[in-house]
Amino acid sequence: MLDNANDQAYDYLAPGAMADLAHLGSRVMVPLRNRNLRGTIVEVREGGVAALDDKVRRALKPITRVIDERPSLPPDLLKLASWMADYYIASMASVMQTMLPSNIRDEKTKEKTRLTAVMKKPWKADSDEGLALRKRAPKQVAVLTKLAKAPGHKIALADLASDLGNDVRTSVRSLESKGWLEVVTEQVERDPFANADIVGDSALELTGDQQTAVTAIHTAIDADAPKPILLLGVTGSGKTEVYLQSIQHAIDQGKGAIVLVPEIALTPQTVERFKSRFSQQAGGVAVLHSHLSDGERFDEWQRIRSGRARIVVGARSAVFAPVPDLGIIVVDEEHENSYKQDNPPRYQARDVAVVRAKICGCAVVLGSATPSLESWENVRKGKYEGLRMMTRIDDRQLPLIRVVDMKIEATKRKDVTILSEPLRQAMEKRLERGEQTILFLNRRGFSPSLQCLACGATCECKHCSIALTFHKSADRLICHMCGYEQVAPTRCPECREPGIKFNGFGTQRVEEVISKVFPKASVERIDADAMRRKERLVEALNRFKTGKTQIVIGTQMIAKGLHFPNVTLVGILNADIGLHIPDFRAGERVFQLLTQVAGRAGRGDLSGEVIVQTFSPHSPSIQFARQHDFDGYSSQELEFRQAFGYPPYARMVGIMTRSTKENMAEFTLQNLIATLKPKLPQNVMIGEPLPAAIARVKGQFRYHVFLRATNPNHILKPLRETLASFTVPDDVYLGVDVDCYQV
Ligand code: ADP
Ligand code: ZN
Numbered sequence: 001m002l003d004n005a006n007d008q009a010y011d012y013l014a015p016g017a018m019a020d021l022a023h024l025g026s027r028v029m030v031p032l033r034n035r036n037l038r039g040t041i042v043e044v045r046e047g048g049v050a051a052l053d054d055k056v057r058r059a060l061k062p063i064t065r066v067i068d069e070r071p072s073l074p075p076d077l078l079k080l081a082s083w084m085a086d087y088y089i090a091s092m093a094s095v096m097q098t099m100l101p102s103n104i105r106d107e108k109t110k111e112k113t114r115l116t117a118v119m120k121k122p123w124k125a126d127s128d129e130g131l132a133l134r135k136r137a138p139k140q141v142a143v144l145t146k147l148a149k150a151p152g153h154k155i156a157l158a159d160l161a162s163d164l165g166n167d168v169r170t171s172v173r174s175l176e177s178k179g180w181l182e183v184v185t186e187q188v189e190r191d192p193f194a195n196a197d198i199v200g201d202s203a204l205e206l207t208g209d210q211q212t213a214v215t216a217i218h219t220a221i222d223a224d225a226p227k228p229i230l231l232l233g234v235t236g237s238g239k240t241e242v243y244l245q246s247i248q249h250a251i252d253q254g255k256g257a258i259v260l261v262p263e264i265a266l267t268p269q270t271v272e273r274f275k276s277r278f279s280q281q282a283g284g285v286a287v288l289h290s291h292l293s294d295g296e297r298f299d300e301w302q303r304i305r306s307g308r309a310r311i312v313v314g315a316r317s318a319v320f321a322p323v324p325d326l327g328i329i330v331v332d333e334e335h336e337n338s339y340k341q342d343n344p345p346r347y348q349a350r351d352v353a354v355v356r357a358k359i360c361g362c363a364v365v366l367g368s369a370t371p372s373l374e375s376w377e378n379v380r381k382g383k384y385e386g387l388r389m390m391t392r393i394d395d396r397q398l399p400l401i402r403v404v405d406m407k408i409e410a411t412k413r414k415d416v417t418i419l420s421e422p423l424r425q426a427m428e429k430r431l432e433r434g435e436q437t438i439l440f441l442n443r444r445g446f447s448p449s450l451q452c453l454a455c456g457a458t459c460e461c462k463h464c465s466i467a468l469t470f471h472k473s474a475d476r477l478i479c480h481m482c483g484y485e486q487v488a489p490t491r492c493p494e495c496r497e498p499g500i501k502f503n504g505f506g507t508q509r510v511e512e513v514i515s516k517v518f519p520k521a522s523v524e525r526i527d528a529d530a531m532r533r534k535e536r537l538v539e540a541l542n543r544f545k546t547g548k549t550q551i552v553i554g555t556q557m558i559a560k561g562l563h564f565p566n567v568t569l570v571g572i573l574n575a576d577i578g579l580h581i582p583d584f585r586a587g588e589r590v591f592q593l594l595t596q597v598a599g600r601a602g603r604g605d606l607s608g609e610v611i612v613q614t615f616s617p618h619s620p621s622i623q624f625a626r627q628h629d630f631d632g633y634s635s636q637e638l639e640f641r642q643a644f645g646y647p648p649y650a651r652m653v654g655i656m657t658r659s660t661k662e663n664m665a666e667f668t669l670q671n672l673i674a675t676l677k678p679k680l681p682q683n684v685m686i687g688e689p690l691p692a693a694i695a696r697v698k699g700q701f702r703y704h705v706f707l708r709a710t711n712p713n714h715i716l717k718p719l720r721e722t723l724a725s726f727t728v729p730d731d732v733y734l735g736v737d738v739d740c741y742q743v
Pocket of ligand 1: 204205206207210233234235236237238239240241393563
């Protein structure tokens with residue numbers, strides 16, 4: 001199958017010696033019309049060339065070249081690719097493209113090599129030969145002396161030249177002709193951690209809970225077709241140690257491992273924990289993420305493909321790492337949205353991990369303090385095995401969470417929306433005691449919805465129980481699930497106050513206010529804007545770790561995985577903003593976020609406190625998070641999902657169009673739905689095609705519609721059929737998002 005083409009497969013011959021190189025999943029160069037194109041072998045005919053009759057054989061052209069030494073897409077990945085193409089309604093070509101890093105696919109990067117001089121016979125300075133050489137050619141002697149001392153008796157020519165001058169090359173050549181040494185081409189690995197100081201560590205003695213979890217995972221690794229495992233462990237319960245010792249078991253069986261972490265959690269702190277544990281084993285740990293250079297990515301990928309590195313730690317796309325003989329896949333923070341890819345193929349890496357594990361017959365462990373309700377429902381149904389670790393290591397207390405009602409605060413003092421009095425006092429105490437504070441600002445929620453500043457009420461759809469989206473130009477509120485709309489109110493529907501408007505402020509504003517209130521404190525902002533470059537994030541985290549910074553103001557970026565023992569206070573400034581976005585998962589997100597952020601407090605010997613500022617103190621997301629009660633939260637939330645027909649009780653498929661011409665985007669989507677509707681079974685819920693919450697991006701108008709059904713095939717099958725014969729106008733983009741998120 002060719003890259004960048006439609007999904008048609010073409011037949012070619014693999015003549016003579018090439019037959020030994022061309023395997024299922026190999027990358028090849030083939031002739032098509034007058035061009036040479038790259039592609040992947042997706043099928044190999046039994047019996048080879050001999051099995052073909054003459055006429056067929058003469059009609060076929062031979063492969064020009066086999067690109068890879070070993071198949072880049074081994075059979076398990078090819079199987080996964082066809083599952084993904086089918087389920088996510090994407091082309092096989094686009095899926096295979098996603099699986100291979102682009103610089104490997106296009107052969108843009110090569111191995112890095114260097115010329116190296118290797119000593120061939122022992123050199124003795126006081127031998128006859130040596131004495132003779134010393135008189136005639138002192139430079140040659142200098143080369144031999146260096147080689148004799150060098151590890152492995154070899155030195156790169158470039159290093160010799162920088163030590164002994166450029167003309168050393170002449171001396172090397174004549175030494176080579178005399179048989180003293182040989183110049184060879186040697187491959188160099190570009191190691192993204194070349195400058196990091198990795199100190200080895202060894203396995204910790206496990207707690208009882210950890211031991212139970214590790215034993216269960218070992219059993220899964222040894223089984224033929226194990227159930228997926230969900231590890232529910234509170235923050236600080238030691239999940240990482242469980243992953244490490246599970247991976248150890250896989251390695252001991254000669255198998256490989258993949259660990260997925262959200263991109264934002266892929267901090268040096270996380271990677272170092274894996275690197276340290278396995279520095280001396282299994283070829284070390286390979287790392288795959290978006291900050292690698294092309295050369296580094298190429299070498300890390302080759303190390304994995306060749307089986308030299310058997311453990312991979314990486315972000316979303318590392319789920320496609322070509323690890324031979326997989327023993328375990330770990331998905332850490334499995335509830336994270338960033339596992340879902342925004343552009344086609346719009347896959348969810350957690351789900352893909354589960355499918356890949358099934359194909360490989362290996363173990364898969366999904367870990368989180370706040371599992372997604374999709375995964376949790378699978379535990380309740382018995383499809384997944386559930387493991388729990390409900391206490392922190394060393395019985396450290398989970399932090400005390402205090403909720404501050406901003407409605408009451410607002411009656412005491414005007415303009416109190418950023419910093420309430422209880423939070424201010426708590427911060428002052430930390431400064432006096434030399435402890436640190438994290439202030440967290442929820443940035444999800446800049447989606448246009450209205451909230452009353454007096455009572456905190458928001459406008460919700462009566463039918464769908466999600467926030468209505470504010471369309472400013474039309475001055476209307478619209479439900480993006482069902483299409484219900486109304487005129488935007490000027491007064492709050494609950495308390496009749498005229499103060500209803502967008503609620504929102506940014507981190508910069510917070511920084512200004514905090515610096516004014518605490519003029520002597522050292523304050524730093526950590527968000528995507530301030531930390532464009534990765535090094536700046538590392539530096540900022542270091543300043544915080546060493547205590548140079550007393551107060552950090554941050555967004556989602558600081559919610560994950562960080563471990564700062566001296567942080568005893570976390571303030572959450574606007575907990576409810578995320579509650580009122582037009583997304584049925586809004587509550588789940590807030591619960592997850594509060595739990596994760598609270599998890600940053602009290603990780604050292606000092607106990608922690610969390611203060612949550614909110615207009616909705618009684619919202620279940622906030623109350624259950626306050627009590628660290630995942631069970632309570634999930635069972636209530638699942639009831640709501642079931643009542644309104646949301647996932648996990650239904651699958652949701654989004655279809656969207658984009659065009660510079662608004663009517664074309666709208667018309668195409670309406671047209672598609674009209675064609676699709678008659679083919680859908682009765683039980684499929686079909687929404688209205690509507691402008692997306694952010695209706696226009698880069699001059700493109702965006703429309704979307706959501707479909708729901710308990711059985712995904714009730715939507716997917718008719719949709720595939722409809723799309724196959726549906727003509728999308730040239731100036732319109734049409735995309736499908738299976739298991740979509742709403743905003
Ligand atoms: P989680 O990922 O569940 O939030 P971590 O894996 O980060 O938790 O563990 C929290 C802290 O406890 C870390 O500093 C870790 O080194 C430590 N830890 C984990 N397991 C043990 C153990 N068995 N004995 C001692 N310390 C442990
Ligand atoms: Zn509605």
